[in-house]
Amino acid sequence: MKKIVLFALGMAMSMTTFAQDEVETTISADVVSSYIWRGQDLGRTALQPTLGVAYKGLSLTAWGSYGLVDPLDTKEFDLTLAYTIGGLNIGVTDYWFNAGLDPQNRYFKYDAHSTNHVFEANVGYDFGVASVQWFTNFSGNDGVNKDGKRAYSSYFEAVVPFKLASVDWTATAGAVPFATDFYNGWTSGFAVTNLSLKATKDIKVTDSFSVPVFAQVATNPCTQKAYLVFGLTLQP
DSSP, rough: OHHHHHHHHHEEEESSSSOOOSSSEEEEEEEEEEETTEEEEESEEEEEEEEEEEEEEEEEEEEEHHHHOOSSSSEEEEEEEEEETTTTEEEEEEEESSSSSSSTTOOTTOOSSOOOOEEEEEEEESSOOOOOEEEEEEEESSSBOSSSSSOEEEEEEEEEEEEEEEEEEEEEEEEOOSSSSSSSSOBBBBBEEEEEEEEEEEEEEEEEEEEEEEEEEEEEEEEEEEEEEEEEEOOO
């Protein structure tokens, strides 16, 4: 377990392919009207910073989410390692949430039965016209199945990008394939948890500076909930 923790803490993931021979650095922050993740409502207005480095397909990324309105909203700090070659990508993510098995919400608490960390592996392929991803929790504060055993909670997603009226669009369909209480409180088996449509457009501020803004309609057929999210991205 300690080896897994050290591995996950030292690495991070980016889902973008980097083909350059130089080290690339990412610094950005999203401001969103609400935090919707895989069809789950994790809070209201939030700041979500990103810091990442990448070299020849290998990337290391830190990402966080901090509620700006309600102090009880989800606080999150993720570290991800990913490798991309051609259309194939693989990754490992260490998620930390401010709620879990540790009542003191300590970041450096990694005991198997008293941690707020969740460790997830993913594999995916980008076909150009569409991409698919599979995610599975393999350690940490995972959910349980109907028998009360570790669920190895999983999530599958298909994403289709397209352009319409000079705007970049993304259609997403996601589902939880097996029973778990990790997603949406409880799913008894296969459940479609995320159907969304997102539009992004750059707003020109000056000749050398623009701000990407986006709007997203997200629905969760499993919980019968729907959300409208607005956000913007700040980056150098």
